[in-house]
Amino acid sequence: MNAVHEELAAAGVATVYEAYGRRGLLDVDLQPLAAGRRAAGPARIALCGQGDNRAVHEVMAHLRPGEILVLTMPEPAPVALLGDLLATQAQARGAAGILVNAAVRDSAGLAAFDVPIWTRWRRATGATKDTRGGVDVPVTIGGTRIAPGDLLVLDDDGATAVSESDVDDLRDAVRQRLAKEEGLRARWAAGELSYDAYGLRAEDERGRS
Ligand SMILES: O=C([O-])CC(=O)C(=O)O
Numbered sequence: 256m257n258a259v260h261e262e263l264a265a266a267g268v269a270t271v272y273e274a275y276g277r278r279g280l281l282d283v284d285l286q287p288l289a290a291g292r293r294a295a296g297p298a299r300i301a302l303c304g305q306g307d308n309r310a311v312h313e314v315m316a317h318l319r320p321g322e323i324l325v326l327t328m329p330e331p332a333p334v335a336l337l338g339d340l341l342a343t344q345a346q347a348r349g350a351a352g353i354l355v356n357a358a359v360r361d362s363a364g365l366a367a368f369d370v371p372i373w374t375r376w377r378r379a380t381g382a383t384k385d386t387r388g389g390v391d392v393p394v395t396i397g398g399t400r401i402a403p404g405d406l407l408v409l410d411d412d413g414a415t416a417v418s419e420s421d422v423d424d425l426r427d428a429v430r431q432r433l434a435k436e437e438g439l440r441a442r443w444a445a446g447e448l449s450y451d452a453y454g455l456r457a458e459d460e461r462g463r464s
């Protein structure tokens with residue numbers, strides 16, 4: 256991960272999504288195979304044929320260090336697009352993370368990989384290798400369009416995306432949000448209540464009278 260990617264990974268999914276105006280969320284249930292892992296980097300995408308992982312074999316030849324490998328299908332389903340042999344190739348090529356909008360298998364071993372992996376399902380169901388699919392094509396996951404090279408941020412909350420051209424502006428917005436939250440955290444830790452500070456109690460009392 257480069258310095259910007261490190262910074263956005265450390266900020267985390269919720270902060271990046273909020274700082275981006277609540278845009279970019281991959282609004283699906285993506286689970287990390289190991290808790291507490293973080294990643295950020297440009298998307299390297301394989302759009303597989305339905306139930307098929309031929310495109311995953313192909314995308315390994317395109318994958319570069321620091322990228323987030325994104326594997327998806329037209330209709331995401333619990334079919335294993337990735338297992339330990341394919342993940343070994345991604346790790347050898349220096350992937351910063353892997354996002355599977357389908358299933359993985361060999362998951363006990365995968366959880367121990369250096370490269371962190373997020374998935375919708377864990378299922379042994381095997382994929383075919385019959386359909387070429389698409390590599391380096393835009394895809395939509397959980398309502399968000401991801402183009403090749405767009406930034407993805409992943410943590411225990413799931414994943415969020417940022418257009419490549421917005422990354423620099425977003426970094427400033429993330430820094431502002433983190434500074435603001437740090438100030439609030441100190442006040443709440445000292446016993447102050449957001450219910451009062453945000454004027455919510457006063458509003459509620461006015462509403463009641
Ligand atoms: O071979 C497959 O399709 C997936 C798999 O189990 C692996 O990569 O180890």
Ligand SMILES: [Mg+2]
Binds near residue numbers: 338
């Ligand atoms: Mg396997």
